[in-house]
Amino acid sequence: MKLIPQRDIDIVHVKARDKTRFRILDFDAFVVETAHAIVAFFHYIRELWQRRMLVRVLAARELKSSYEMNVVGFAWWLLEPLSMTAVYYVLINILRHSTSKDPTQFLSILIALLSFKWFTQSIIGSMGVVRANSSLVTDVYFPRALLPVTELVTGLAHFGVGLLTVPIFMFFVHVGPGFTLVWLPAVMAVQFLFMLGLAYPLSVWGLTYRNLPGLTANLLRLWFYLSPGLYTLAAVPPRWRTLMQFNPLTGIFQGYRGAILTHTSPDWTLLYSAAVGAIGVIFGGWYFTRREANFGKLL
Amino acid sequence: MTPRANEPPAVRVRNVGLRFLIRSHNAPATVHSGLVRFVKSRPAPTEFWALRNVSFDIPRGSVLGIIGSNGSGKSTLLRILARIYAPDEGELHIRGKVSSLITLGAGFQANLSGMENIRYNGLLLGLTKQEIERKLDSIVDFADLGEFIHRPVRTYSSGMRARLGFSVAIHVDPEILVVDEVLVVGDAKFRKRCADKMKDLIAKGATVAMVQHNMDAILQMCDQCMWLEKGTMREIGAPYDTVKHYLEAQGLPMIEVPADITRVADSPTVGAS
Numbered sequence: 001m002k003l004i005p006q007r008d009i010d011i012v013h014v015k016a017r018d019k020t021r022f023r024i025l026d027f028d029a030f031v032v033e034t035a036h037a038i039v040a041f042f043h044y045i046r047e048l049w050q051r052r053m054l055v056r057v058l059a060a061r062e063l064k065s066s067y068e069m070n071v072v073g074f075a076w077w078l079l080e081p082l083s084m085t086a087v088y089y090v091l092i093n094i095l096r097h098s099t100s101k102d103p104t105q106f107l108s109i110l111i112a113l114l115s116f117k118w119f120t121q122s123i124i125g126s127m128g129v130v131r132a133n134s135s136l137v138t139d140v141y142f143p144r145a146l147l148p149v150t151e152l153v154t155g156l157a158h159f160g161v162g163l164l165t166v167p168i169f170m171f172f173v174h175v176g177p178g179f180t181l182v183w184l185p186a187v188m189a190v191q192f193l194f195m196l197g198l199a200y201p202l203s204v205w206g207l208t209y210r211n212l213p214g215l216t217a218n219l220l221r222l223w224f225y226l227s228p229g230l231y232t233l234a235a236v237p238p239r240w241r242t243l244m245q246f247n248p249l250t251g252i253f254q255g256y257r258g259a260i261l262t263h264t265s266p267d268w269t270l271l272y273s274a275a276v277g278a279i280g281v282i283f284g285g286w287y288f289t290r291r292e293a294n295f296g297k298l299l
Numbered sequence: 300m301t302p303r304a305n306e307p308p309a310v311r312v313r314n315v316g317l318r319f320l321i322r323s324h325n326a327p328a329t330v331h332s333g334l335v336r337f338v339k340s341r342p343a344p345t346e347f348w349a350l351r352n353v354s355f356d357i358p359r360g361s362v363l364g365i366i367g368s369n370g371s372g373k374s375t376l377l378r379i380l381a382r383i384y385a386p387d388e389g390e391l392h393i394r395g396k397v398s399s400l401i402t403l404g405a406g407f408q409a410n411l412s413g414m415e416n417i418r419y420n421g422l423l424l425g426l427t428k429q430e431i432e433r434k435l436d437s438i439v440d441f442a443d444l445g446e447f448i449h450r451p452v453r454t455y456s457s458g459m460r461a462r463l464g465f466s467v468a469i470h471v472d473p474e475i476l477v478v479d480e481v482l483v484v485g486d487a488k489f490r491k492r493c494a495d496k497m498k499d500l501i502a503k504g505a506t507v508a509m510v511q512h513n514m515d516a517i518l519q520m521c522d523q524c525m526w527l528e529k530g531t532m533r534e535i536g537a538p539y540d541t542v543k544h545y546l547e548a549q550g551l552p553m554i555e556v557p558a559d560i561t562r563v564a565d566s567p568t569v570g571a572s
Contacts, residue, residue, distance in 0.1 A: 051425065053422055053427070053428060054422050054423065057418075057419055057422050061408060061419075133406075135402075135405060135406055136405060136406045136423065137383075138383065139383070139399075139401050139402040139405035139406070140383070140399070140401075140405045140406060140423050140424065141381050141382040141383055141397070141399065142423060142425070208328050208333075209328055209329055209330045209333055210328070210329060211329045211330055211331075212330055215330055293384065293385030294385075296378065296383045296384050297319055297320075297384065
């Protein structure tokens, strides 16, 4: 049995009124032309773009089903990162036998934890997203690659609400907003890209291996400890620092802190994370589109 | 509209097969079971071909009826045409926008009102937001649910759900319509309206593939009829002949019906399904 089934069929999906693109007079010639998987892949991407509204609707549905869309629901979601930050804050300062001289430490941890919460929630969620939408997957055609995106957008909504607490702590430690806030959307975009690259293959494997989320959750936590989340990059011994910069989460965490807290523009590490993310999305997305035809059968 | 001979068919299927892999044990696959399988090679899962060597064309603007006993692969074939399954072998070429009526109201949200579900389901079926708003009145009229359109779908009866689902799906204005025996739902009046609407679509040039157990509907609506048995094509040809042979094989005599029959979905079934 081959691991990746050879899809030697291409499903041509052309609108009859399609004016310019892919308009070939001879039907058989058309078949030959679209036999290349790459053409089909671009075709698929175009279809994804056409159906992008679906992401919003599916994400809204998920948000509505998990929380009542009201203030209490969102406040409840804030409780977790805030309490988690408190736990880590206390833990770190006990281990160090003294309180940190840096008054922004709590805020620094909070920012990283909010970002990481988006990360874990989306990655773990994407592993179950196909199964969660099984009634759609078995009965309606739509590009399945929208499903992991939906998961990321749901997490983004939570992340956005979580970020609203940050100004409160900024006020307490007397940190004003800087012009570097314009980088915030860019850092979020990089994180989105990076997560998507991971979410695509993991959503395929999560469908087959049901106990994958539990294992992944622990691996992600380990990854977080090895990233400058609970500490800043400056606190890392110099000989480990360079190595740590090749961790894509480093650029993202440092990017958030720079934009919000220390008023510094992102450096090359963010660009590096974006590059890793882009490669992940291309290969992960490719892999996903090759496997998605089997989703209906696996459910 | 008669099928145009010089035009490429809307659907072309060549030697299509679809396979299910049946694992020998029942427990769901886990990470460790995957590792174990990787280390010591277990017997490969048994293959089950739900469909094999299926080839046919559906010319643009014509109707293909699919008949066969339960488990013969009819629904699997429709799911392939609807792009839900990709075939494991063979070629499939589809020209045009496909709308499928496989499960009516797939993905309906029980807690949302009928109105909200129209918008949601419309997007799922590939309509744009603007198209949905434009067609909203027509969809509501066709479903004809009265006051219930503003109530949550969980309060609907199964027939009402099906009406709403059919109404949305039919308004997608598909070039290719894939129908799985959904015309049996609803009351006689609604069935008649569904049949009329489908005839309307066909007259406008839509191509249809439908699974039917109602032989009358096959005889009246289809241009060709396929008989599937155990995942392979037993016969494809003129509806009258295929239906006759199918019924004979079931041990049921075919009752001759006058050619000018006008009753459609609410007419009594010839033979039995």
